[in-house]
Amino acid sequence: MHSINQLLGIFENYLEAHAFAKEPNALYAPMAYVMGMGGKRLRPLLSMMGAQLFGDQAQAALPVAMAVEVFHNFSLVHDDIMDQAPLRRGQATVHHKYGLNTGILSGDAMLIYAYEFIRQVSNQSAIPRVLREFNRVAIEVCEGQQYDMDFELRQDVKIEDYLLMIELKTAALIEGSLVMGAVVANAPEADIEKLAAFGRNIGVAFQLQDDILDTFGDPQKFGKKVGGDIAQNKKTFLILKALELARGETRDQLAHYMSTNPEDDAQKIRAVTDILRQLNIEEWAEQMKEQAQQKGMAFLDAINASEERKAPLRELTLRLVQRES
């Protein structure tokens, strides 16, 4: 049994031992750059904890943990290109630092390396199942990203559409990270299903938290531009709930703002944030988030494993949904 910090140490050691230090340098240096940017390593921790629920098998989950972290970073590199984002975790994004072509190609190579880590799982009989899960997740993440971009241009997005989108774009990988860890540890099928449901729900809670911070977070801690979602006309829960609650002129104003792309977006961000504040949207979002979190926790409760083995997962979940950056 390992604590969160112990697991983090084990993972960082593995990461260091598998650094992308190869030729051609122009391909691998950006991969090392983005993997070295840090981040909370949530997904690898989830894989290791998913394994550890069913025995002292956190180490066996390391290749899977690496695969999900490399995949997550691949998706950030390509998403940042698509979103034209200059900053990530307070540092220059890969395409800003190295150029568009490098961003595309290094991202591709990271996606391939994710599969190379999957291949290195030592529990060989688990590989077909792990590969199936990884493919499902990876495809869902792409579908989610496409819906996310589609929604920027659509004015008829419903809250249920948004929830489907974040299940694909964010929750699927949280779920998959846990599941693949459990599969490597030969967990019983019934428990894997409960773990999946836990993951999907806390994944939704996690994304809602991210949406809240994107609008109401502390610019010093957030690492990305606060108000970025508003600037990009992202139809997050915050906006969709506000469109549902707002009336008359306020509603028209909000709908108008969320379909324009002004050169200087500071005024737009301020005005939309003000409307969200008037409508108490942060509270609505907090409520929605807690609902998802509680629903997830009920599935964790039902898993046939000791409370001691569940404890790190409970602690990490709290960090996930209350994290400050």
Added chain:
Amino acid sequence: MHSINQLLGIFENYLEAHAFAKEPNALYAPMAYVMGMGGKRLRPLLSMMGAQLFGDQAQAALPVAMAVEVFHNFSLVHDDIMDQAPLRRGQATVHHKYGLNTGILSGDAMLIYAYEFIRQVSNQSAIPRVLREFNRVAIEVCEGQQYDMDFELRQDVKIEDYLLMIELKTAALIEGSLVMGAVVANAPEADIEKLAAFGRNIGVAFQLQDDILDTFGDPQKFGKKVGGDIAQNKKTFLILKALELARGETRDQLAHYMSTNPEDDAQKIRAVTDILRQLNIEEWAEQMKEQAQQKGMAFLDAINASEERKAPLRELTLRLVQRES
């Protein structure tokens, strides 16, 4: 035993049965578009023929055949973005037709689907070996693409650097397509090695042929812009051999042209092509190509399989290296 045309029919049926007709449409339509553009389906044919060498197992190689074709098309979509190419096979490239973001994301999804086809190989015990081979090839293709881009900016590229680059960028996938087919068919290890060497050599011959056509091909048949390599300062065998043979002012002129990017490149393409003609470079390249082809054929000869089963591979190789588009 199937002829080339029979194999092509079997593959096209499989392709049609696995069409990318899903939601979100903005993600899948470009994938269907690029897969439907045609092309000669060389790589899937090689997989099926690699399997067929060792028994009537062409059908068993279909998932692998699909994986290599989807992967190849993924690489074209992303390479065309990096090369800013407007045309492919005489039609608009994906990013030109659908935009940059769609080009990136649909390409990503295709790469993932390639792995999903690998997973569907029914000879389960072959999957770890197939996955290892596929990862090796996929990473080499990315490395080759990076070297290719690096070489555009470098003035010190040697012919051996170029040969390494095309082994990675082009020959690795030709080799891998054959090998994965043979692995699915449970071929003996010694024969797989010979098949790999055959593939690597004809892959080099294939790329040399492509380079020849890029400069000296018929614009009506080529499908891409003739002279494109010259315009982009690609250090192909043609250019490197010319730099080796040219003397005095001609050499200076050639070196100068191949390090500039004039707005209007027609004059540059004409001038460089003239120099290549003066130096008889097409003949040198033909010779180099035939050498690689013959070296490859010797490995095919040595494989322990009937002449009847080798015949389609011999025929396809001739088409590969003498193809007109």
